[in-house]
Amino acid sequence: MRLRTLSLVTLLLVAAAAPISGAAAAGASAVEQQSTTTQAEACSFPYSATDATGTEVTLESDPERVVTLNPSAAQTMWEIGARDEVVGVSQYAAYLDGASEKANVSGANGANVEKVLAANPDLVLVPSSSYGASKERVDQLRAQGVPVFVFGEGTSLAYVANKTEQIGRLTGNCEAGRATADDIRESVSQMREVLAGAEKPVGLNYFYGYTSGSETFIGDVMTTAGLRNGAAEANITGFAQINDETVVEMNPEYVVAPEESPVPANEAWNSTTAIRENNVIRVDTNYLQQPAPRSVDAAETIMQAVHPEAYEEYRAMQAENGTATGESTTAAETTTTVVVDDTPPETGAETGTGTETDADSPGFGVLAGLVALVGAAMLAARR
Template identity: 25%
Template sequence: MRRLLVAWLLLAGLCGPALAALTLRDDRGVTHRFERHPQRIVTLLPSLTETVCALGGCGRLVGVDRFSNSPPQVRLLPNVGGLEDAQVERIAALKPDVVLAEPSARVVDRLEALGLAVVIVDAKTHADVRHALGMVAVLLGTPGEAERAWARIQRAIDEAAARVPASVRGQKVYFEVDAAPYAAGAGSFIGETLQRLHMGNVVDPSLGAFPRLNPEFIVKARPDIVMAAQRNLDEMPRRPGWASLPALQQRRSCGFGLEQYEVLVRPGPRMGEAALHLADCLAGLAGRGR
């Protein structure tokens, strides 16, 4: 009997950690407790979908937002809307163990009122992205994958930095996120990537990560290089005063197609790929000047 008791205690000690509940604090400061690693996950942002997949959890996704399109297999999953119009009833019907969302998602309170766990992930900087990778990896039970994913990002950014010609380094970039215009400031993950590529930014960190600017700000700032989605770049000369911008007159600009642009504006595991797109753009501009 004594031997059986000792064996039982040893077994309990071995199994205890695996059976222990998971406690996680999200980016709004809310602590969540899970009895096991979530097996059914809904994501309400493309970068969160990509993060889950990069960390080995793609098979646990049961629903994604309408803009999630990478990796390709997520396009087959149920679409639950977007940040502004997420379909609460449809999400609930999927019976997720957790919903991953960003702070601006409007449906958080309604989802939580239905008893669903909503983990908020807020990624605006490189440090935030690294933290998000770690938090989601803990949630999935694949903590080692977070550092591996981060290392891949860093290697790609280093490779991209080496591609940027000396002739364009230090020049100031205006990167337009939206035609309002919203810009990627120096303190955003896009701005930090540009800095790693030895580039400047017309938007000072004091203005915030993604400030909405007065169009006259850009006219006065006179960026050396303009970057934007191609559709926005095409209409910039029609904005009051913008036709006089030397960067537009001299075609010192980079217009990105939809697929490339999506990579550039998503703070997640494809930030290294985004850096390579930026570097290729900058190398092309240097080539034009020869």
């Protein structure tokens, strides 16, 4: 995630160095006070908002203890500088720096209600998958008077920006939430600007026999980065299985896959341009499959591989605008884990395997049963 700090620091230094008359200082102070008051009022409590379930959630005061039931919500809290307010996380948020200091509220098949309640939260943030898989757990939390906000299924980077801003508002971190959301929007706008005239090759996202078609978050990450979504062009909607015949007919020039997830090596796949030219783009699992601020990094990884010259132009544009160009300042050493989260409610069923299948890979809930058999062993081996 890119945090715009340089320009702000420059403005502060210029302001500090400039002489200010008494009248001007008084006027500036009045304007500043008015602005601060306006911002405080805009971020005041009580605050009410309607979540994805149609439930009006009311927060009587600024939450000081937040539990996140999926790593995308946790990542967002980290990125808006509110990690100290988080008291509970799911097991798949372990890659975040300092997450080990938080209570692990995961159970055998998703969130453990008792662990969540033991964390004494003022607010619980819930992905659509967790709600679809175990609505009764949300009901149990609400029955105890705990405010629970359920998010909808992410389908785009615009959704990520809006979700980031919403989390900022819910947790009383309004300014930081807006700033981080604006950074996401600006990065997306800059990518599209430098790629406006570029020829966009066909790309295919692949994950254990499934792909991301139209109306998917990963599909939008790919197209923002300068690929055509071959699955969408093949009339695949949502997260669906893809067969070898479709892959051959599509003939993708690039394959986008999470780190360490296998790509088929059979005759059909080996005939594609992507495999013949070794154009398999490996993207950090925690960034590609979590609808959260660091998804911008996933798009950048793809863009750098497919359009290196445009990527350099994009980097120069960010530097010119006073935008930091390094990796997120809150990022820790990443533990690559195949996780499944933010799934459509109708497909996010519990698997009974002892692995959390609602951990943050947007939309891949249809994989829960399949990946539970193939992936659980991988997960256990890597832990």
